Amino acid sequence: MQTTTPPTVRGLLGEPVLRLIPRLTGRALDTAIDWVHSSDLTDPTPFLAGDTMLLTTGTQFPPEDDDDYYRAYVDRLVDAGVVALGFGLEVIREGTPLPLVEACAAREVTLVEVPYEIPFIALIRWVADRITARERERDAWTLRAQRAVSVAALTSGTLPAVARALAEQVAGAVVILSSTGEVVLEERAVAVDVAALGEEGRRILARGSRASVDVALPGWHGFATAQTLGPRGSLRGAMGVAGAGRNDVAMQAVVTSAVAIAEVLLRYGDSERHLEQRLGSVIVRLLLDGQVGGAAAVAGEFRDDLPEALRVGILVPEPDVTSAARARLVDGIVRGRVAFVDDRGDRIVFVIEADEVESLVEVAGRSAAFDGVAVGLSAVLAPVEAPAGLAQAARVLSQNPGPGVTVFGESAGGLLDDLWSPAAENLAQKRLAVLADEAGDLVACSRVWLAHNGHWESAAREAGLHRHTLKARIARVGSLLGLDLDEFAGRAELWALLEASRA
Structure with missing residues (x-):
């Protein structure tokens, strides 16, 4: 990006008109010089910046050579960041004081001698011109x-x-x-x-x-x-x-x-994405209404063809989420993948390609926008099955309301999830409706009793009932549903009804 080299002592030595004499190479021969300053003060360091070359005629030096004086002088220069020292010859002395040379050698300070006929301003101007x-x-x-x-x-x-x-x-x-x-x-x-x-x-x-x-x-x-x-x-x-x-x-x-x-x-790009999101919302609604042909037509005009295998998802943001945070959630869903989103109300419904689960999980785990957010995904479905996918996503969220991504069929529901459908849920709810008008919460009692594997004492203790009261209520459940709850088959059917109904 730059062709002009920075000013250095090596560059000064290579300038024929300056005729500088190298005395000590030191360790800063190729260090960039930020400025050249001349001073005959015993302690010029308050007036020096880092990477400065100092020029002096030695007026401040004692008439008698004093090793301690020169060592202290050079130490101060090094501590102040002086990269090199230039000594003007024949102004006060014919040559550079030997104790100064030795002190510079001990601290590896680059030292050059400036002939009498070369003014210090020539060095300053050369460095200034190079910096400019x-x-x-x-x-x-x-x-x-x-x-x-x-x-x-x-x-x-x-x-x-x-x-x-x-x-x-x-x-x-x-x-x-x-x-x-x-x-x-x-x-x-x-x-x-x-x-x-x-x-x-x-x-x-x-x-x-x-x-x-x-x-x-x-x-x-x-x-x-x-x-x-x-x-x-x-x-x-x-x-x-x-x-x-x-x-x-x-x-x-x-x-x-x-x-x-x-x-x-x-x-x-946000404006374009807002338009795309509105069209994506239309596509999701058409799919969920079973209008696959219309959804495919809009998708084709919009950006991508409908995937042959898809998943329907529901994302539930925190209740007090800001509009900007919701926008980041939507961006996380659609970024870099075929996805259509309907952002309405208290939940975000979306459709993604079937094989995008891992990437979505990765985004949810990495992005702070997904902290505390629950995401439910359906099983792999064809576009015509999108309405069932919405029900699957809702079911898996009801079973796993905590944060993270949960996929239908991969949760604790196991085989029952695979057999579950909206029709099965409706049937189960109708069967269990006869329990609603009875005294006592028969559904809750049934769940507690089944959770304790039919053990009356522990189930009654958790329900806060006497065991005879619990027995009476469970007997009433069997009578209303026409199930023999003394048999495994009857208990299994009751459990299946409770699970399928999400009761």
Whole structure:
């Protein structure tokens, strides 16, 4: 990105017009010099910044060589971050004091001698000109990089094109995450492991407020940073950038411009997604009404064909969830997969491809938006079976109301879940309706009694009844349902009715 090399002592020594004399190579021969300062103070350190080259004529040095004085002097310079020392010859002394040379050698300070006829201002001007040239070059790069990113946005209007242009300009990589922490895209101009950027992006997204943090990437010698996209309370995602060199003002200007463009594109994408969601809602309703042909026609015009094998899901957000959090839930469902969502009322109903269960579980486990959220999924069904899928998803949620993803047929219901259907539920509810008008909660008593495997003492104790009272109520249940509850078959049928009815 820059062709002008930074000013160094090696560069000064290589400038013929300066005719500097190397006395000690030291350890800072190739260290970039931020500035050159001249001073004959005994302690100039209050006026020095880091990576400074100090020039002196030695006026402050004692007439008699004092090893302790020179050691203390050099120690102060090293502690202040002086990268090199230049001694002006024949102004006060004919040569550099030997104790000064020895003190510099002991601390590995780079030491050069400046001929009498070379003014200190010549060295200062050479370094200043080199710094100015680099700053101008950096400014020019900033403008070119910002223009390249802007052109990518204007010509393609897509987030991948902007990310690709940014990665090329910073000579690194860019990763963009959705609001739920999924990696939307990765663009690399060079090989770099951006996994840590993704992890940090998910961490700051979970906080819910705008943030920008530096990230350490293994094996990467440049900079890396992750920051959120979108306003506080309605974050649209996060962007991670790894680039060559330092994250200086110029680099920050380029990255900030790219972030602003990305946020505009995401807002534009939000509008498109809102339209897609409305059409997706229509598709879900048509499927649940059994109008598969209409749903397929809308899906074909919309984005994707209806999957041949699908699952119906129900997601129940927390009661006080914000609209922005609901939007992140919907985004987590549809991002990167064929999915249609109907976001209404206190639940979100959706249809996904049958093989998307693992990816949905992964998103739910990784995204803070899904914390405390219960998701129920149907078994694998054909589109024509979508109404049954809704009933299956509702059933599995009633059985497992806790957070996480639960799939119909894979829960504790076992074989009964496989045999269950809305028709079986309706039949069971009608059979059990005769118990509703009886004294005592016969359904609850039946469940407690069956849970204790017909043991009267323990069941009565849990129900808070005398065992004879419980026996009378269970006998009444058998009489009303026409079941012999002294036999296993009768007890099994009662249990099946209770399970199928969700009573």
